[in-house]
Amino acid sequence: MISRRHAALAGVVAAVVALGTAEPVAVLTGPRSAPLIAVGGVVVDLVPEPLKQFAIAVFGTYDKIALLVGTALLLAGFAALLGLAAARRLVVGLAGIAAFAVLGVAAALTRPGADAFDALPSLVGAGLGGLTLWAFVAGPLSPDPAGADRKRPGQGPDRAGVDRARAGQGPDRHEVDLADGEQAGAPRSTPPPPPAAAAFAREEETPGGWEPARHDVPESRRRFLRGVGLLTGAAAVAGLGGHWLAGRRGVSAAREAVTLPAPATPAPPVPTGADLSLPRLAPYVTPNREFYRIDTALVVPQVDPVTWRLRIHGRVRNPIELSFDDLLARPMVERYVTLACVSNEVGGDLIGNARWLGVPIKELLDEADPEEGADQVVGRAVDGWTCGTPTSVLRDGRDALLAVGMNGEPLPVQHGFPVRMVVPGLYGYVSACKWVTELELTSFADFDAYWVPRGWSAQGPVKTxxxxxxxxxxxxxxxxxxxxxxxxxxxxxxxxxxxxxxxxxxxxxxxxxxxxxxxxxxxxxxxxxxxxxxxxxxxxxxxxxxxxxxxxxxxxxxxxxxxxxxxxxxxx
Known part of the structure; x- marks a missing residue:
């Protein structure tokens, strides 16, 4: 049996291989199908609300990184326990990996828009992870692979000699007499056992047989550690390569190709003196790279503007569907609007001011013609997240926009490219739907958006x-x-x-x-x-x-x- 330290390390390496090899597969099926991301998304949905607020308060906009790191650390601990279990019974460790595969598959398939192919990353990763665990615990990379380092027949002295060596008897007395050149009748002394017998005397007999001699252990450990290094490195390369390929398949190039139309109604100029330009004072206009980001997406959705569609449906008399080109062809309005997160503590920085370019939502709703009683517009993102905005607010004349531009450039991907909602005067959790693909007219009595069942108010006007x-x-x-x-x-x-x-x-x-x-x-x-x-x-x-x-x-x-x-x- 391998040592506890080696068994725990074997379990961790198996997990690294499983996660690393799942990433290239997720390039084909979508980054949200990767096991760590899929399980992390379920955690985001299920974690108690006080814990979410604690994470935001402590980590701020780095809360998602903290979640992924925390999930990875918990997984490493679980994997180490699986390695220890596998050292006693390999089937138990493999069953644990299978259970993790089931969890990953279930998490991936329950995400909005998932299909059967989203199960592949977890299945492939679990298969290779199980193979890795076997190789380190009972296969060719084990420090004790099926007795490879144990003494075999024909090696060293015979068992009888070993028994005598253990009893301190040494070899036959006559042989000792001859070796020492003693004369008959001369006093005799017991010589030390020969080196081979001494080596066997240092071995311990266990119920499973003879453990490796000490001079054999270093080579098996070196083989084990070489395997750890090679497989960990290969998994890291596969994981990073998969992440890089996913980025290459992203929409950065599509975003760069977008040419925003000139606004039909430009934003008023920033008055002289609006920005006091004092050290440590937040600038009047927040640069895109410094604008806060709080959402539930562990991986930023990559939405191709060519295939993007917006549906305005539900309790309307005239359902509408628009492409990105259709939206850009409409008259654009440009406005400065400050957005704030409801999670912003007193004195916090989850707030920013930007110049937005977009189409007034009021015009689109007027065309769709909501039915009586449709007092809520549910914005739905491509990843399934929802927010509920009062219909009356979107039609009261304020500059509520379906925005396509931010501070003079297409929306950054992390801030909702290609299209998001911007509504002055409401907290983001009830209005600022990023990566929006649907506006569904319904009522507050009939539907609760994402945050409402989690204890937040259905309507969230910004407080002074x-x-x-x-x-x-x-x-x-x-x-x-x-x-x-x-x-x-x-x-x-x-x-x-x-x-x-x-x-x-x-x-x-x-x-x-x-x-x-x-x-x-x-x-x-x-x-x-x-x-x-x-x-x-x-x-x-x-x-x-x-x-x-x-x-x-x-x-x-x-x-x-x-x-x-x-x-x-x-x-x-």
Missing amino acids: QSRIDTPRARSRPAAGPVTVAGVAWAQHRGVRRVEVRVDDGPWREATLAPAVSTDTWVQWSWRWDATPGEHTLQVRATDAAGETQPERRSPVAPDGATGWHTVTVTVA
Whole structure:
């Protein structure tokens, strides 16, 4: 039997081979069919909501990477246990791999849009993983493959000699006398056993037979470790190669080939002074590469604009289907709109402002002609994710868009290429459907979108909020004039006033920078004559309707966080 350390390592290598070899197969069937991604997607759907919020709070936009790494670590632990089990009974380890294959197949087949071919990556990976486990535990790469290193007949001294060596008797006394040249009757001493017998004396007899002699073990271990290195390297190359090929099959080239039409209604220019350009203050317009991304997709959907279609159906009198070219042929509207995630904590950065280009959703809904009572528009992404937006909001005249452009270029793939929804004044979980392929008219009474059964409110208007960007918490500004600055937002209502206070003192009104419209955030600043010592700064905003954000802290669930952003600094 191989050692526990080797058995655990064999199980881990088998898992690496299974996952690595599944990736090239997933190039053909789609990246969502890869076992790690498929199982991870099920985890995202089933994990308790508090745990999701914890992951977002801790890892932010890196929550998906953290999930995949955590899943891989759990898999490694499970694989090590399978290796230990296989060392005792190989069939148990192989059964564990088969169980993992069933899990991977089930996860892949239950994803939206899956077909029978999506089972192939898990099946192929599990088959090669099982073969690897056998090779290391009982096959040619095992440190003890079916007794290959054990003593065989004809090797070393005979058993009788070994028995005498174990009993300390040594060889025949007459042979010793002759070897030592002793005379008859002379005192005799017991000589040490010969080297071969001594080697056997160091061996241990087990119920399974003779274990390898110590001088044979290093070579078998070297063979084992060589196998570990070669198979792990080959699996890594296969996995990375599969990932690279999947990227080559992606839509980056198709995105680069898209030429956006000029807007029929351009966005108003950004007013002079809207961006205060202060260190550590978020810019008025968020660059695409810095725009937050929170969604449930572990792999970014790759949607070819040539085959993309949008269906507007359900409770409508005139169902519509559009191609990407059909959409681009319509008059385009360009607007600056700030989007915010409902998971944004007080003072958080899951918010950004961009210039969007798209077709007004109102026009499309007017053409589809919703029936009476169809008070919800369900946006459905290509991966099956759904959001429910009030029909009235999409038809009340605000700049709700089916966007195709972001900051002057086609939508980045991770932000919904080729088409996504942008709705001012609503949190993203009820409006910002990326990779959208359907708009279904229904009612809130008849359908709950993705997040509603998970404890979130069916409707999510953005709450009035403000944030201090500078000075940062725990910073050490110098005594004297200090510029306190940040951003505030109340999309589709607008910010009327921002106030700052120090150490529970009186509220002081900050200066608001100009903004493009009420649909974007606004920068603010206030001059503080800082004195040495530790100080607490707080900010609050009041929207155009006269509603001031509440002091009471509330969590992000079920409809967005509340509270005053507070930072503590030490003035030198």
